[in-house]
Amino acid sequence: DAGVTQSPTHLIKTRGQQVTLRCSPKSGHDTVSWYQQALGQGPQFIFQYYEEEERQRGNFPDRFSGHQFPNYSSELNVNALLLGDSALYLCASSMNRAGDEKLFFGSGTQLSVL
């Protein structure tokens, strides 16, 4: 049983470019959350998707957008990249079922903006 998978593992972009990160949730999971972890910091919640809609959003600008597909996989898009967007981007999946909400994290995408 594959866990949460993310692609790519590493990415280098330049300022002003756009980037798309991808996430496949653990089998049986229907909810996907995205987190940004800057060096030396804890992960920061970006947003969560359930039933193909954004259900919750953290304190991130509109340059950060996402999508969830019918197969529950998800994409994170960041437009007009800034140097400060350099971070580890983590995807986490879970089941939207009471009592079974444990989060499983993928190994992340390391984004470097030059």
Added chain:
Amino acid sequence: RKEVEQDPGPFNVPEGATVAFNCTYSNSASQSFFWYRQDCRKEPKLLMSVYSSGNEDGRFTAQLNRASQYISLLIRDSKLSDSATYLCVVTSNFGNEKLTFGTGTRLTIIP
């Protein structure tokens, strides 16, 4: 004030020693509490949930003090493999709503 505050360390502790971390949270409506472990830029992994009654898992003991809004983690008989960053995590709901992480406490066990 940050929602979840931790001493970033680093804590350098000899093998076999006992080490304790504390974490404070600002939102009194917080409902669920966890400790996660993260190794060297890998993904965070759930170490244990934290309950008001306190809970123990082998060498690890977690405590929650709602009145003072702090959470603790105690590691006994520390092993080299315990070297990692320990993240204090809080949610405002019982479900899989957004997790609010502290900055993490870096622990190094010295042989």
